[in-house]
Amino acid sequence: MESCWRWFGPKDLVPLQHARQAGAIGIVTALHEISYKRSWTPAEIEARKALVEASGLRWSVCESIPVPSAIKLGGAGARAAIDVWKDSLANLARSGIKTVCYNFMPVVDWTRTxxxxxxxxxxxxxxxxxxxxxxxxxxxxxxxxxxxxxxxxxxxxxxxxxxxxxxxxxxxxxxxxxxxxxxxxxxxxxxxxxxxxSLFDGMTAGDLQANLDAFLKEVVPVAAELGARLAIHPDDPPISLFGLPRVVSQASDLRRILGSVDHPANGLTLCVGSLGSRADNDVLAIAREFAARINFAHLRDVAIEADGSFVEASHLEGRSDMHAILSLLLGEEARRRGAGREDHQIPMRPDHGHLIADDIDKPTNPGYSLIGRLKGLGELHGVIHAIGKAGL
Known part of the structure; x- marks a missing residue:
């Protein structure tokens, strides 16, 4: 697997050289400073790519091109917003950034209390x-x-x-x-x-699903033509928040999404922690069913409680079997290599590391401190190495 690291650009509190020291090869980033109202230009993408490469790394995954509310709402504003998104996707792909993670959560993105x-x-x-x-x-x-x-x-x-x-x-x-x-x-x-x-008043899950389907019918052909791979991120948490529908929360949602435009370019980010924070989700079973369409992986885990609460666990100590999940992903990579795919490697990254050691007293982006993620990536590398030694 390709070991990656999320980086929020030049203002990130963790510099690129620290990501490289942690064992990352690829960088997961985006042009976060640019408004979603316009597309990212080739020059802007190439400048960010050059900055990453100057540190001995590669820009492996774009996370994310924002999907604005206009697209999720549908209606008159969706057309222009989708065109902007398609332009950014095409410009990324032409610059060699071929994996694009995105989400379709209305109003609030990933949420913690x-x-x-x-x-x-x-x-x-x-x-x-x-x-x-x-x-x-x-x-x-x-x-x-x-x-x-x-x-x-x-x-x-x-x-x-x-x-x-x-x-x-x-x-x-x-x-x-x-x-x-x-x-x-x-x-x-x-x-x-x-x-x-209030903009989403009266919107049902079916309405939001229809708007996601309309979006996919526009963007997947662009990705397919340019050899890019889309990777929708599950809802986090995978439940309704503020009464709003969420439609990327369980296996039935993923089945419908991947079937709505049935092409390898229409794929999934396997976020173990997001899917695992819902008690009726079996993340290993989900990974097994959709292995061929996993284009990116967030390898973190959670411990859950009966009332729906959850906490970020250490990377190997949550409710999901990370060893089995990694074995499955490595097996899928082997299948892709056997099929002659140049993009056989699945990029992965540690996520939401604990605040530990002297990071506790430093300013950090929540979930994106250095030492906790370094520990998580080291643990994941250990499991991958052990699986390889066992010949699994």
Whole structure:
């Protein structure tokens, strides 16, 4: 597998040379500073590519070209937004960046309630607490009808939890949920997120699926023509948030998405942690079913709780069998090599490492500190090496 590292550009707090020292070969990045309202030019892409290559690395994966709300909403604004997306995709592919990860989550991207949750080891982890999210949605944001989206017992627990939070803690919770995490499309204040949610009033899962299908019918042919591979990222967490539909959450969703435009260019990012944070998802079974369409992998894991809460586990210690998943991915690579595919290697990266050692006291992007990801990548390399030695 191709060992990669997410990097957020020249302003990233972890420099490229540290990614190389950690054992990465490829870089996963995007032109985050450019508005989604216009396409990325060849000159801009080549400049970023040259910056990566000057550090002895290669730009392996684009994560992500943002998919703006106009596309998810459909309607009059979708046409122009899709054309912008197609232009950026084509320019990336012509510059040799052939793997493009993207997501289709409405309004909020990946979401956590706590960015510094203390683990038994004293490491700090990212956590999604269902009760605290409900407390925010129902009693702070006061979204109309929000209480009907949750079990009454959870709403009662949320109300009690909120009573134990002071104003500073409530503001911190709000910022964690809506102010935007690294790589997300937008950052919101309270009034802004109410407005953004309202744009989707009345939208069903079927409506959002139809808009995703329309998007795929436009972009997959462009990728296919240029030899690029798309890799849709699962919803994180894979449940409805703020009453909004999410349609990339379980095996049935992936089956429909990959079948809507049935071409190898229409593929999947296997995010073990995102899929694994839903109790009824068997990530190994999902990986086995869709192995031929896995174009990118996020190798992290989670520990889940009965109420839907979860915390980022160490890379090898969550609910999924990472050894079995890596064995399957390596087997898929072997199958692709046997078929003569030049793109047989599956790029992967560690994700959402714990805050450990002196990173705890440094400014970091949540989930993207140096030492926790270095530890995760080292663990993954160890498993891959052991599988290779065993001849599996």
């Amino acid at each position: 706590d960015l510094r949750f203390e683990m038994p080891t004293t490491a700090l982890a990212l956590r999604f607490d269902m009760v605290e999210f409900i407390a925010y949605d129902v009693f702070v944001l006061s979204r109309k009808g929000a209480e009907l989206d949750y079990a009454p017992e959870l709403v009662q627990r949320a109300e009690q939890r909120l009573k134990g939070l002071d104003d500073e803690a409530i503001l911190r919770l709000e910022n964690n949920i809506i102010a935007g995490l690294p790589g997300g499309e937008d950052s919101y204040g309270r009034d802004a997120i109410r407005s953004a949610i």
